[in-house]
Amino acid sequence: MSEKKKKSFEQDITGDGINSIKKVVETHNAASDGAIKYVLIGVCVVFLFVMLVLPLAVVAVNALKEGWAAYREAVSDEYTIKAFKLTLIAMVTATVVNTIFGIFASYLLSKFYFRGRELLASLIDIPLSISPVIAGLVFILTFGNIGWMGDFLKSHDIKIVFAVPGVILATIFVTFPFVFREIFPVMNAQGKEEEEAASLMGAGGFTIFLRITFPHMKWALLYGVILCAARAMGEFGAVSVISGHLRGKTNTLPLHVEILYNEFNTTAAFAVSSILVLLALLILAARNIVEWKAETKQKQT
Amino acid sequence: MYVEMRHINKTFDGFRASDDVNFGIERGQLAALLGPSGSGKTTILRMIAGLDKPDSGDILIDETRVNDLPGSKRGIGFVFQNYALFRYMTVEENIAFGLKVQKKSRQEITYRVEELLELISMKDLGRRYPHQLSGGQRQRVAFARALAPSPQLLLLDEPFAAIDAKVRRELRTWLKDMIDRVKITSIFVTHDQEEAMEVAGTIILTNQGRIEQIGTPEEICKNPKTEFVADFIDVKLGTGHF
Numbered sequence: 001m002s003e004k005k006k007k008s009f010e011q012d013i014t015g016d017g018i019n020s021i022k023k024v025v026e027t028h029n030a031a032s033d034g035a036i037k038y039v040l041i042g043v044c045v046v047f048l049f050v051m052l053v054l055p056l057a058v059v060a061v062n063a064l065k066e067g068w069a070a071y072r073e074a075v076s077d078e079y080t081i082k083a084f085k086l087t088l089i090a091m092v093t094a095t096v097v098n099t100i101f102g103i104f105a106s107y108l109l110s111k112f113y114f115r116g117r118e119l120l121a122s123l124i125d126i127p128l129s130i131s132p133v134i135a136g137l138v139f140i141l142t143f144g145n146i147g148w149m150g151d152f153l154k155s156h157d158i159k160i161v162f163a164v165p166g167v168i169l170a171t172i173f174v175t176f177p178f179v180f181r182e183i184f185p186v187m188n189a190q191g192k193e194e195e196e197a198a199s200l201m202g203a204g205g206f207t208i209f210l211r212i213t214f215p216h217m218k219w220a221l222l223y224g225v226i227l228c229a230a231r232a233m234g235e236f237g238a239v240s241v242i243s244g245h246l247r248g249k250t251n252t253l254p255l256h257v258e259i260l261y262n263e264f265n266t267t268a269a270f271a272v273s274s275i276l277v278l279l280a281l282l283i284l285a286a287r288n289i290v291e292w293k294a295e296t297k298q299k300q301t
Numbered sequence: 302m303y304v305e306m307r308h309i310n311k312t313f314d315g316f317r318a319s320d321d322v323n324f325g326i327e328r329g330q331l332a333a334l335l336g337p338s339g340s341g342k343t344t345i346l347r348m349i350a351g352l353d354k355p356d357s358g359d360i361l362i363d364e365t366r367v368n369d370l371p372g373s374k375r376g377i378g379f380v381f382q383n384y385a386l387f388r389y390m391t392v393e394e395n396i397a398f399g400l401k402v403q404k405k406s407r408q409e410i411t412y413r414v415e416e417l418l419e420l421i422s423m424k425d426l427g428r429r430y431p432h433q434l435s436g437g438q439r440q441r442v443a444f445a446r447a448l449a450p451s452p453q454l455l456l457l458d459e460p461f462a463a464i465d466a467k468v469r470r471e472l473r474t475w476l477k478d479m480i481d482r483v484k485i486t487s488i489f490v491t492h493d494q495e496e497a498m499e500v501a502g503t504i505i506l507t508n509q510g511r512i513e514q515i516g517t518p519e520e521i522c523k524n525p526k527t528e529f530v531a532d533f534i535d536v537k538l539g540t541g542h543f
């Protein structure tokens with residue numbers, strides 16, 4: 001009896017992550033008195049304004065400072081478009097790879113028990129605690145000319161460092177925990193009994209995944225994918241180290257912004273930034289839609 | 302013997318969950334695996350179902366050794382402790398799942414689902430999702446789902462554990478009636494000896510991975526073979542719900 005209770009409680013705190021903010025607000029409403037509430041609201045609004053709204057406004061204003069024509073020129077510049085394409089490529093590749101990896105990893109860790117399970121789970125979190133710059137350096141030391149795979153790669157004419165594969169690798173590295181972290185708690189809370197029940201009825205692995213496991217983690221997965229894409233798009237540190245800043249070759253949008261800015265080409269730098277901001281807003285919208293959908297779904301279950 | 306365990310051993314990371322387990326159950330019997338928590342009841346049930354593999358020993362169902370047969374080929378229905386209903390499927394879909402996997406015809410599936418819904422007196426609730434049901438109703442759905450593919454053997458892990466005491470007694474009688482009606486060999490796990498006495502024809506008493514005694518409720522009550530059995534029955538009766 002008590003075990004059952006504990007289980008449903010765990011399910012609440014893990015499987016309900018998306019909705020947790022609602023609960024906090026509800027309990028707070030009941031207990032709060034007016035003054036504190038308005039002071040806190042004030043602090044939050046000022047903070048968000050200074051940290052978020054102001055910088056975004058600055059981006060917009062500066063990007064359009066010299067008028068539409070200059071903006072259009074900066075945005076449609078050859079190198080900007082190349083950087084945009086590379087950013088998209090890195091973002092899509094990293095997201096796809098990490099989605100597949102995240103699903104496999106959390107399926108493995110939530111449905112099977114083996115020695116070293118916890119160790120593996122914490123290894124996956126490493127990119128979150130390691131500085132991206134160091135991640136970039138590690139790749140240079142591994143795949144670069146002086147690195148321990150350098151000779152092998154050179155003799156096979158494979159270029160990773162200071163080339164597109166390096167940029168993609170670094171992006172994948174930095175973003176690989178994101179999908180996993182979103183779906184693992186959900187899959188873990190579900191346990192493995194539903195899968196076992198289905199397998200006893202003769203369902204194959206793929207049917208089980210599709211009919212039992214996947215419906216359960218669908219929203220968390222989508223959420224993780226979005227977070228992963230957002231992070232991949234904005235990645236600077238690791239990519240900066242490994243890319244070598246080759247304009248038109250290995251430059252992503254964030255790197256391109258930095259180059260333009262260092263060249264005192266402020267308008268162009270802000271114009272290119274505005275592309276990133278727009279993409280970020282799109283992702284934010286997608287995120288909110290997913291959250292909202294997941295919430296209505298959760299109410300049903 | 303319909304189900305037979307012969308010299309079954311099973312360890313988890315060096316811990317003996319089953320220690321030379323031997324027992325047999327005749328066809329059509331309703332047997333209870335009774336014992337304190339951690340005594341290896343679930344482990345035994347899972348090995349019969351093929352969800353866990355014994356380290357050594359033979360499992361026989363209907364005179365054939367099934368150790369290397371996957372669980373889905375053993376003709377078993379399994380009711381999990383927390384029912385493990387498919388939460389994104391309706392009651393009907395839950396019951397139909399096993400039949401669909403077996404690629405039965407649509408007509409046959411509809412007919413069988415209807416029949417089972419009627420059996421568990423839930424005809425009007427077929428379109429509901431598991432979270433829209435009470436604990437007792439969920440238990441009945443789990444029972445129907447396990448029976449749908451017409452298994453030869455029904456295994457139930459603590460079928461009443463998640464249900465409060467009042468309803469539990471009703472369900473107990475209900476389950477016994479149902480099993481009598483469909484005439485299926487059944488083994489259910491419980492740590493409540495009152496429950497075992499009331500429902501089961503045969504009781505298999507487990508303790509620390511070993512089988513302490515097998516017999517009818519009367520035999521075990523009148524002739525406890527070991528001190529543990531005497532204690533377990535006594536203590537439980539003393540503090541029981543009578």
Ligand SMILES: Nc1ncnc2c1ncn2[C@@H]1O[C@H](COP(=O)(O)OP(=O)(O)OP(=O)(O)O)[C@@H](O)[C@H]1O
Pocket residue numbers: 313314316317318336337338339340341342343344345492
């Ligand atoms: N997958 C596992 N890994 C490690 N140890 C396990 C595993 N499954 C069971 N055990 C151990 O084996 C012993 C028997 O477990 P089992 O679940 O069979 O007990 P039980 O009689 O069903 O108990 P309960 O009434 O509490 O359900 C327990 O001590 C348990 O800790």
Ligand SMILES: [Mg+2]
Pocket residue numbers: 342343344
């Ligand atoms: Mg158990």
